[in-house]
Each structure stands twice: as C-alpha cells, then as structure tokens.
Amino acid sequence: MPSPASLAPAPSDSPASTARTPTYEGACEAARRVAAILPETPLLTLEVDGRTIWCKAEGLQPIGAFKIRGAWHRLSALSEAERARGVIGVSSGNHAQGVAWAARRLGIAATIVMPCDAPAIKLANTRALGAEVVLYDRPGGVDRDAVTEELRAASGATLVHPFGDAWVIEGQGSVGIEIAAQMQRQAGFAPDLIVTPCGGGGLTAGLAIACPEAAIIPVEPEGWNDVGQSLAAGHIVPVGKDAPATPCDALQTPATHPLNFAILSARCPFGLNVSPAEVRRAQRLIFEKLHLVVEPGGAAALAAVLAGKVELTDRTAVVLSGGNTDAAAFAAMLAGQD
Numbered sequence: 001m002p003s004p005a006s007l008a009p010a011p012s013d014s015p016a017s018t019a020r021t022p023t024y025e026g027a028c029e030a031a032r033r034v035a036a037i038l039p040e041t042p043l044l045t046l047e048v049d050g051r052t053i054w055c056k057a058e059g060l061q062p063i064g065a066f067k068i069r070g071a072w073h074r075l076s077a078l079s080e081a082e083r084a085r086g087v088i089g090v091s092s093g094n095h096a097q098g099v100a101w102a103a104r105r106l107g108i109a110a111t112i113v114m115p116c117d118a119p120a121i122k123l124a125n126t127r128a129l130g131a132e133v134v135l136y137d138r139p140g141g142v143d144r145d146a147v148t149e150e151l152r153a154a155s156g157a158t159l160v161h162p163f164g165d166a167w168v169i170e171g172q173g174s175v176g177i178e179i180a181a182q183m184q185r186q187a188g189f190a191p192d193l194i195v196t197p198c199g200g201g202g203l204t205a206g207l208a209i210a211c212p213e214a215a216i217i218p219v220e221p222e223g224w225n226d227v228g229q230s231l232a233a234g235h236i237v238p239v240g241k242d243a244p245a246t247p248c249d250a251l252q253t254p255a256t257h258p259l260n261f262a263i264l265s266a267r268c269p270f271g272l273n274v275s276p277a278e279v280r281r282a283q284r285l286i287f288e289k290l291h292l293v294v295e296p297g298g299a300a301a302l303a304a305v306l307a308g309k310v311e312l313t314d315r316t317a318v319v320l321s322g323g324n325t326d327a328a329a330f331a332a333m334l335a336g337q338d
Helices: 024-035 067-075 080-085 094-106 120-128 144-155 166-187 202-210 226-233 258-267 276-290 297-306 327-334
Strands: 043-048 051-057 087-090 110-115 132-136 158-160 193-197 215-221 272-274 316-320
Touching: 024 067, 024 166, 024 202, 043 166, 043 276, 051 166, 051 276, 067 094, 067 158, 067 166, 087 094, 087 144, 094 110, 094 120, 110 120, 110 144, 120 132, 132 144, 144 158, 166 202, 166 258, 166 316, 193 202, 193 297, 202 215, 202 258, 215 226, 215 297, 226 258, 272 297, 276 297, 276 327, 297 316
Parallel strands: 051 316, 087 110, 087 158, 110 132, 193 215, 193 316, 215 272
Antiparallel strands: 043 051
C-alpha cells in the first residue's frame, strides 16, 4: 500500500501564488493530479424547457464539494519544507474540508479559520478530518483575513487561499476539463455555455481557463453578488455592509480577488443573482429529478436556469458545486418549512 505522500506528484519549491498566472495547461495538469486519486464525478442530463442540459454533480466528491480539487492541486505542489510548516486556510466550510482532506492524505498539519455561523456539519467534518479550526464572528466581527494572516505569520504556514491562488484556480478548472471530456464522450461535442455558482470566483475563473471556447456565467445569491457588480463596474466592488442573510453560506464572500477578477473581467460579460426561493426550487427539482442532495449554494446556477435568467444553448453545462447541508435544514426545505 503506497503512503499518502507517495500518491502526490513530486513537489518542488513553489513561488508565491500571486506570482503565477493560472493557465489552461495548469488546469490540465490539475485534472491529471485529481484523476490519479479521485474518480470523475457524474455528468447527468436534465430536461429544462425542452432542452437537455448537463449537470456536473460535484456534491459527490469525498468532501461533498468541488473544493477538494483546488486544495489537492495546491498542497501536492508544496515543497517538503513548506509541508513541514503546515498550511492555513480560510473558509465557510467546503474549502475547509478540501484543505483538511488533502492535508491529512499528505501528512500536513492544517489550520482553518471559519465563521461561527458555518453549518454545523461543515465545522464537524473539518475537525473530523484532523484540521485545527479557529472561529471568527460573521458578519460584523473581526476581519477574517487579519486573523488568518496573524496565524500564518506566527507559524510560517503556507496560506491556501480559497480562490485567490493560481494553483487553487487551476485545480477548480479541472471541473471544466472533466465536463468537456465527458460531454464529448456522451454527446460528441464540448460545452459552449457553462453556468456556475460563484462565491469568490475561483471555480468561475478555473472554468474560464479550462474551457476557453465556452461562455461562462457566474451566479451569486441576492445581496452577495459582488462579482456581478464588479463585472458591471469594471473594478472590484465588495459586498455591502448591509448584505442580507442568505441560505447560500458557501457563496458569502466579501469580495473577489484581483487574480480572479483579471480572468473574469476578460471572460464573463455579466453575472446573475438568485433569490432564496429560486434556490429552494432548484434544490427540490435536483432531488426529484436527479436524486441528489445539493446545498443551497450548490444549486445557485441551476436556480438561475430554472428562473429563465439564462438563454440556454444545446450545449449547456451547469455545475452543482456542493452537497454539504444539514439533514434537518434539507428536510425542512423539501417540506416547504424553511
């Protein structure tokens, strides 16, 4: 039985993530790394308004979300010296679990800064994977990035940013590499439109570099559509201080990162946003038609499609990005009691 570390590509000293530009070739390399340890997630067909769309079921990853991809690509690229110093991440839960999973497999110590109001299942799963969890108040508490930087400076750990990191972006881009290959096998063509949930923009940027011939549409929750507003303004616009509560905890990002925005502004002409009711409708349909449990944020892209906000093509793919939701909350949503 090979050791966990032996499953990763040989690492080399890596420069700061901001010194690299994510590339298509990097996304292909990430896809190879991911394929070496994980099976493809299914690409399922769904009929919407008389058209067939292809839904990528990322909630079936071992940690219940696509975030495992970027985390594995980033951590497996660390040098031995970097691995010895550990890693630190900041996340509402899905990136946290991805980093914790990859760190445990590679024998790396991991600390994750998480909000106190993160879903209990995400907090519990992150701790169960062996990561140390440091909590902060959201919203209105201390700056999560300041907390993270203080811990990083004290330990010398490598920051694994949830979306502003070239390796992480390339890792998330492996979703697009898989979608293109699966659609080619199943239908004989590649996607020309990909609709995706969007928080900080790491997945959206990864899809943009991995599928350069496809239009990419990011979808965010109402009141948390900083990416959409940034695209419209031509510069990064943070979420307002009065941002409303949203069931899409995975998509509550204060602002995108310059690394992501450079890619998004070149590839995404606009962004869309969806209401809690539209998200719940999508969750119910996914459960009914695809027999999958998808968390609110993971259903955001399909919510926009079902609401008629996307002009579908015959080659549309939709990312169902995660399935980490509390059983009680999901049951209440299905029963219409949320």
